[in-house]
Amino acid sequence: MNNLKLNRKKFLKTTTLAGLGVFALGIEAKNASNTSIYKNDLMPVNGKFELIPLSYSYSALEPFIDAQTMEIHHGKHHQAYVNKLNEALILMPSLQNKSLEDLLLNVSSLPENIRSTVKNHGGGHWNHSFFWKSLKIGTKMGDKFSNLAAKSFGSIEQFKANFEKASMGIFGSGWAWIVEQDGQLKIFTSANQDNPIMDAGKDPNRIPKVLLGIDVWEHAYYLKHKNKRADYVSNFWNVVNWDEIEILLK
Ligand code: MN
Numbered sequence: 001m002n003n004l005k006l007n008r009k010k011f012l013k014t015t016t017l018a019g020l021g022v023f024a025l026g027i028e029a030k031n032a033s034n035t036s037i038y039k040n041d042l043m044p045v046n047g048k049f050e051l052i053p054l055s056y057s058y059s060a061l062e063p064f065i066d067a068q069t070m071e072i073h074h075g076k077h078h079q080a081y082v083n084k085l086n087e088a089l090i091l092m093p094s095l096q097n098k099s100l101e102d103l104l105l106n107v108s109s110l111p112e113n114i115r116s117t118v119k120n121h122g123g124g125h126w127n128h129s130f131f132w133k134s135l136k137i138g139t140k141m142g143d144k145f146s147n148l149a150a151k152s153f154g155s156i157e158q159f160k161a162n163f164e165k166a167s168m169g170i171f172g173s174g175w176a177w178i179v180e181q182d183g184q185l186k187i188f189t190s191a192n193q194d195n196p197i198m199d200a201g202k203d204p205n206r207i208p209k210v211l212l213g214i215d216v217w218e219h220a221y222y223l224k225h226k227n228k229r230a231d232y233v234s235n236f237w238n239v240v241n242w243d244e245i246e247i248l249l250k
Contacts (some may be wrong), residue, residue, distance in 0.1 A: 042129060047096035048086045049125055051079050054132055061135055064238045066224045074132065077219055081124030081193070088117035100126050105201030123193030127175060127213060134212055136241035144249040145185075145211070145242065152185040160237065163187055163214075167233045173217040179208035180249065211245050 041052060054060075054074060059067035089096050092114050095103065100122055103110065107119050141149075146156055153159035166187045167176040177188040179196050186208070188196045200207045214236055221232035 042100035042126060044089070044096055044098075044100075047089065047093070049082050049089075049100065051082050052129055052132070056136070061137060061239050064137070064235045065135070065221075069219075069221070069223045072223075073215075073219060074128070078124070078128040081121045081128065084117060085121040085125055088114045088121065101197065102201075104195070104198050105207070107198050119198065120193050123195055123198065126197075127193055127195050127215070130210065131213055131215055133244055134241050135239045136243070137239055139240070139242040139244075141242045142246035142249075145245050148180065148185045148249070159185070164230075164233050167214050167216055167236075168230060170216050175213050175215055177210060177214075178212040179210050181206060181208040185211075209248065211248050212240060 042049065051074075054070075057067075058070040058074070061070065092111060095110070095114075103118055103122055104126060107115065107122075110118055141156070149156050149159040153162055163176060163178065166189050170176060170189050170191070172191070174189060174191045175193075175195065177190065177196050179186050179188055188208070190196070190198075195213070196208045196210055214233065216229060216233070221229065225231045
């Protein structure tokens with residue numbers, strides 16, 4: 001009787017948390033890769049991925065990122081990636097219990113009929129889930145990151161200049177990323193919703209640890225900055241959650 005009660009209580013707690021996007025921590029721990037600490041947030045629940053609520057308000061990043069952009073970006077764009085990913089996975093029930101990172105790490109090995117949808121919409125779900133957690137006003141670059149940046153780029157200023165240049169150099173829609181790999185920081189750019197962990201499962205010892213990404217799709221900045229991507233990119237440093245990056249570097 002007591003066991004039954006306890007199990008029921010535990011079950012309710014788990015399902016309630018899952019409803020909030022906090023999914024069964026530890027389930028995949030034995031398979032955990034070093035790609036990010038967010039792996040377990042992106043487990044499907046009953047075969048479906050869910051939009052994770054923001055841990056802050058839509059206006060929390062004002063004046064650098066406006067509330068209306070955040071509301072549309074999270075509530076409409078990100079939600080659409082989640083919906084289309086789920087629609088595709090209905091065609092492939094055997095994949096519906098895999099974490100999103102597991103799918104992306106070997107995305108080119110997925111069946112052809114869902115591969116591009118998982119890449120585009122699964123990538124969209126992973127990238128945005130990661131992005132929201134990377135944003136906060138008022139944090140300062142930590143020692144671990146600044147030491148690595150100085151070692152990898154010569155100076156913090158040079159790192160920032162290189163990252164801004166990479167963000168500006170993306171033709172059309174995409175992302176610029178900072179990853180740690182082989183003890184160095186590296187800048188990656190990707191088109192569309194691609195990201196540095198896609199197909200990185202082929203070389204499990206060198207999976208890049210994603211630390212930060214900037215979404216340079218026009219939907220990320222057009223309402224506030226119109227066509228001026230450079231203004232959005234230079235303002236981005238004001239909203240980087242450096243505390244989160246220090247945690248990722250542990
Ligand atoms: Mn976006």
